[in-house]
Amino acid sequence: MATSELAGIDPVLGFALVGALGVGSQWLAWRMRMPAIVLMLLAGLIVGPVLGFLDPSRDFGDIMSPIIAIAVAIILFEGGLTLNFHSLSDASTGVRRLVVIGAPLGWLLSGLTLHYVAGLSWQTSAVFGGILIVTGPTVIAPLLRQARLRRRPAALLQWEAIVNDPVGALAAVLAFEVIMVLQTQAEAGAAVWEMIIGIVAASVMGVAAGYGVARAFRLAWVPEYMKVPVLFVVVLGVFAISDAVLHESGLLAVTLMGLWIANADLPSFTEIRRFKEHATVLLVSGVFILLAADMSRETLLAMNWRTLGFVVVLMLVARPVSVMASLAFSDVPWRERILVAFTGPRGVVLVAVAGLFGERLAAIGIEDGAQVSSLAFALVAASVVLHGFTLSPMARWLGLNAADRPGVLIVGGSRWSVALAKALQKMELPVIIADPNHSHLRSAREAGIETFFGDILSEVAEDRLDLVRYEQIVAATDNDAYNTLVATDLGPEYGRDNVYQLRRAKEQSTRHALPVTLGGRPFGPDDTYNKANARIIEGCEFRVTKLTEEFTLEKWRETHPDGTVLADLGTGNGALRFLGPKDEPRSGVGVRLLSITPARPERKDS
The missing domain is CATH 1.20.1530.20 (Na+/H+ antiporter like fold)
Incomplete structure (x- = not known):
């Protein structure tokens, strides 16, 4: 041989x-x-x-x-x-x-x-x-x-x-x-x-x-x-x-x-x-x-x-x-x-x-x-x-890249969506709110947030939007079935770990339960559409906090005992990371936390 x-x-x-x-x-x-x-x-x-x-x-x-x-x-x-x-x-x-x-x-x-x-x-x-x-x-x-x-x-x-x-x-x-x-x-x-x-x-x-x-x-x-x-x-x-x-x-x-x-x-x-x-x-x-x-x-x-x-x-x-x-x-x-x-x-x-x-x-x-x-x-x-x-x-x-950092696409215009978009803008992330109902986008337009009027699953959205700018999607309309459809359809393209939706109102019912292959990951405190917007009406707010050597994650938790960390953003050009129920936020110097907390007393009175 x-x-x-x-x-x-x-x-x-x-x-x-x-x-x-x-x-x-x-x-x-x-x-x-x-x-x-x-x-x-x-x-x-x-x-x-x-x-x-x-x-x-x-x-x-x-x-x-x-x-x-x-x-x-x-x-x-x-x-x-x-x-x-x-x-x-x-x-x-x-x-x-x-x-x-x-x-x-x-x-x-x-x-x-x-x-x-x-x-x-x-x-x-x-x-x-x-x-x-x-x-x-x-x-x-x-x-x-x-x-x-x-x-x-x-x-x-x-x-x-x-x-x-x-x-x-x-x-x-x-x-x-x-x-x-x-x-x-x-x-x-x-x-x-x-x-x-x-x-x-x-x-x-x-x-x-x-x-x-x-x-x-x-x-x-x-x-x-x-x-x-x-x-x-x-x-x-x-x-x-x-x-x-x-x-x-x-x-x-x-x-x-x-x-x-x-x-x-x-x-x-x-x-x-x-x-x-x-x-x-x-x-x-x-x-x-x-x-x-x-x-x-x-x-x-x-x-x-x-x-x-x-x-x-x-x-x-x-x-x-x-x-x-x-x-x-x-x-x-x-x-x-x-x-x-x-x-x-x-x-x-x-x-x-x-x-x-x-x-x-x-x-x-x-x-x-x-x-x-x-x-x-x-x-x-x-x-x-x-x-x-x-x-x-x-x-x-x-100047031809879609964005230095990939941003967030929010599907559904509401008080909650606008508040979340404002917080993401403070983190210097691209953010857009899409909704097929023109009146739902009024408050977003008044706040100076980029909007898209139309169905995010349509060919018009694919042709007119630079969707590559966005790495994560939050489906948050008042229609639970549509949220599930958006999350399911866009999941394979964006990665199922990057697609989130508000909890469905009847999710706990056995008759209305869906298989795990449908829908997106739960967002934040796992609120429904009505509960999420009720939080904003009651005075809760999204807040961005930058950790330092003096103001650590432990210090933040002492200061905001009722707050919930929704996401963190590392230093450099890292992407935003939404946190699940069991995820721990990063605690390094320079890390920015996105949280939802009850409003400060003085702000409630004003």
Whole structure:
């Protein structure tokens, strides 16, 4: 038996290791408030080329490439599912320019950089330059989640990344077909005809599959429990058939399929999308670990000053020039242009497609095609690390982050809601009160509190509000059923630990009891709507107190024996933490407490 085979690990153990490293890196990044992509990259490099414990090409053999291809297809399909035209709104002009003008210009500048800086031949530069149009939805999504950008710049980056992925792959296909004609003396007409047929077939299959799935789901031809499995099978079928017609056209087909379904207004779309998001988290982390671990030490050591120069010029010159030129004379503000210009992370799609075309170029006699994989990995690693640590600070510097601290969305206008919102404003947190009843918002408007008139679950709210500014929700309307609906619907998106509601009036009744899967966490003293507002009428008030070395938590408790601490806010940029019945507030210096206490006697008399 060969030495490499002796050194290999069992494939099942290898897949388990990849899953544990991927999910573990994401969890650790969440705990440490670090970019998850950076930790996944480091984890893959450590178990791969550094320690030599995992070698995907050795351990998984011929199934390695199909696994990555299928994962990329599902990731792009899920990306297409996020592209609802309602979310585009005022970013449509910028996205159109980034695709129509920015992609060809980026192809040209990338090709020039590859030839003159990296030293590649014109053939390889043309193919790899097309692939570099791709900006990586697998990286953009985690970065946007971390940076909490405003809606329009986030939409620009997200749409560009997902739409340009198949565009970049097809640009590489086009360049490769031209090179094949020149290298092998094949007929140009046949190559062009094959290209046209492939693109048309991929587009037709993607749209037809999206239309067919949407129609089948709407007419109940597929039972609810089979919708996700059917969707997966159709995605894989469309991708495989399209790729058989023309290599890499499957990416276009699955993206168009996802885009069609996203705009079909399906009743079950939310559940489908959430499941796909969970699958994509696993796939993104797994593919990143695989690609990083698959790099050899020789490839890493072969990187030289040309590699560094290529990465620097592409990220700091080629990308900014193409973006600024494509957005010139548009309605996109200059701050957003700068952010988009200097934010172009690359991800798994780039490495996967680059590796494929590098092998094909080398197979037809273009020797420097073998360098494509190492250059692609160097660019991905550099862009992931750079943007992972700089996107949030740059967004704050340009004033494009939703908020320095995530705030609170209060659903329901009342005296109690206004009093709570005023206290949160004293803590310098973004706060908004939403209510479908205009008269319920009168006191909030008079108090200078931001309001939203309408249903918070409507598409209008999703389009008009920067919901990323808010991390926690308090459902506090006078309708207990609506509070439960809001908490249940928004729970998966915001995290069930961040969604609260006032206690239902009939909650203690066995006949009206609800399962724990419905509704949000109890808020504060666990008051009902009527009791909470009665407290305010009787003179109770929300109060913000900052702890010091002299005025400690124990001192506060002595001073306010009848008070209840509802939340605490740590120093720095920490988020507000609402406290449950068994939670203890933090007691460090600088911590601010949000409490509800009986009014002071002198205030009652005034």
